Each structure stands twice: as structure tokens, then as C-alpha cells.
Amino acid sequence: MKVGINLFASEEFEPDDLFCRFLYKTLSQATQLQETTEFFIFFNKEFGYEQWAGWQVITETNKHIGFFSSFSLRGSVLDPLIRKFKIDVVITPLETAHFVTSVPCVPMIIHTENWYRGVLKEDFFHKRDVKRIFYESPLWLTASEHTRRSSLDVWKIPLNKIAVLPAGVEPKLLQNTPSLIAPPYLVSVIDDATIHHLPETLEILQYFCKEIPHTIVLLGKRHPKEPLHWGDNVFRIEECPDLTLAGLFQNATAFLYPAIHDGSALRPIEAMQAGTCIVAPMTPVMEERCGELPFYYHVENPSSINAVLHRIVNLPSEERKERIRLGRLRVTEYTWEQTTWKLITALKRI
Secondary structure (H helix, E strand, C coil), X not given: CEEEEECCCECCCCCCHHHHHHHHHHHHHHCCCCCCCEEEEECCHHHCCCEECCEEEECCCCCECCHHHXXXXXXXXXXXXXXXXXXXXXXXXXXXXXXXXXXXXXXXXXXXXXXXXXXXXXXXXXXXXHHHHHHHCCCEEECCHHHHHHHHHHHCCCHHHEEXXXXXXXXXXXXXXXXXXXXXXXXXXXXXXXXXXXXXXXXXXXHHHHHCCCEEEEECCCCCCCXXXXXXXXXXXXXXXXXXXXXXXXXXXXXXXXXXXXXXXXXXXXHHHHCCCEEEECCHHHHHHHCCCCEEECCCCHHHHHHHHHHHHCCCHHHHHHHXXXXXXXXXXXXXXXXXXXHHHHHHCC
16 A cells, blocks of 8 residues: 655645654654555655655645645645555645545544634635545544544544554653753743643743743744744754653653643653653643643643642652653553554555
């Protein structure tokens, strides 16, 4: 089977760090499984690499212009590439699923932030032909059981058409690694699931940092909606290999993840694997994947983050170590190899 991965960007949407990292880790395992499934990665020309996660990259178009006029019964921007490489099925973000018209389309849901703001709230997704593409898709992929059921509630997709691919853990994150940043510092991340919530979160963090001085580290490739400057005590890192990430997590006071509509808990799982305290809103996906181990704050009261951080700073050393140990035990049940096998098995049922 030949599987296309649609990572094309439009003027209104570009696959973010969270979606790309999830797929990258999954496909990296696929190269080691000696399986007959082939993956082809569709990127814009700006990408500039021949391989991604060990698989061939196809770059034959710039960002697609005119998102709301891109759907056509005559075909889409992907059709010539699908025919050229004889692709059987295409995995795609829901936001650009309408690019896939000539072969089965498999939407993958890693977060649901855009379900409640932005492109997925527009009238475009109520058009009959676009809805037909979604509903005729033989398979949907989600990263949690909660997101699977949400796909039924929001998009009316039958549960038997939705497969759950839980995020795995990266063994490199367990390696003791020095940090790029001198402690004390807090770590957060920029992606589609956090970008709308970070400004308010950082405002709260700055109050905390005035009381207990900390550097704030923001990870992730530059987001089109982020400001040019976050603040004098904010350290921005756009590229972060796994060993560097391990060092940053292991030496941080805490990892903050202000994502209300995350559907995978990938970032908190990685932070738990590396070994730090997690601060996150109490959401169904976080509880499903991380249990009671994070320090939760209520979505309706983000200012409670300050009190949570004070609690973490004042934790006895032994209690902090025990919490980190339990967090690592919690995530050992997840592996990217299992995630990849679930993906390949689901695709072969199409």
C-alpha cells in the first residue's frame, strides 16, 4: 500500500509542530518494521528536504492560495501528485482534508483547537461536497478515546470508522542531559493547541517570576500568530532535538501546557518521560492519558496557575522525586512502535 501524508499548507492553515511531531515519531518507527506499506510526504517547496522520518518528500507546489475556493469537483492541488506516485490513500489534517478528492481521505485529529475557532468554524465546512468527502472517508484517526467520541459528537462520524493511535514515548528523553538554560526556569511550548492561550498564561507567569525569579523557555517552530517579542525573560527555542529536549525538561521547575483542546497529551507525556512536574488544565484528554499525576488548574480560572507553581516550588525533594518516578511509570505503557502498528493495521482494513 502507498500512503500519502498531506502536510501542504494553505493561506489559512499550516500543519503545526504538534501534528508534525506526532506523525514524525510514528513514521520513523515504520522504517524499522520491514513492512510493505510505503509513505510519501507531501510538503510545500519551502521545506527543502528529500526525506522526512525516513520517507520520500514530494515538494511540487507552493502554499495553496484561496483556501475557500480550493475545493473543486474537477480535482484538487494534490490530484496530479496522487496519480503520479500511484497513492492509494492520504492521511491529512482535517483542515486540509478537502485537498484529497481522488483517493480515500483519512483525517487525523491530534488537537481540536480549530474546531472551536478559525477555519473549521467557517461556513466552508458546511458545504455539501466537502461534508461528503469527510463522511465518505473510510477511516478517521485520533490520538485519544475522548477525541474519538468528540468526532462522533461534532462530525457525526460512526465510532467504528475511528481508530485511536495513542502517542508513544521517546527513549532518548530518559537520558540524563545537561540543560541549555541555567535553572531556575519554566518550559512551555508553542503550537496550534497553545497559541491562543499563551498570552494570558505568560501574563500570569510574569507575576510568579516577579516573586520567584525564573526564565521562561518557549519551544517550537515559529508560529504565524505569535508576537515578535514575548518578553525580556523569555527564551525562545525553535529547533530542539530530543536530547536537548530531555535536558530542558529534566532541569526545569515545571512544564506548563495551557492547551484546552489538545487531543493527544503528547507534550505532557514527553515531559513526564523526561522527568519534571506538569502544569496543565484539567481536560478529559489529560486525565485519560496522564491520570492524577499532573498539577491541574481549572480552565475557568487560569490565574490559579500561580498557586500551583508556588506549590511545586515548595514541594519536598522526596515528594517531587516520587511524583516524577510515578509519571515515568505511567508513560512506559506507550511506545511509538505500538502506535505505528495500530496505524498500519487500521490502514490495511480500508
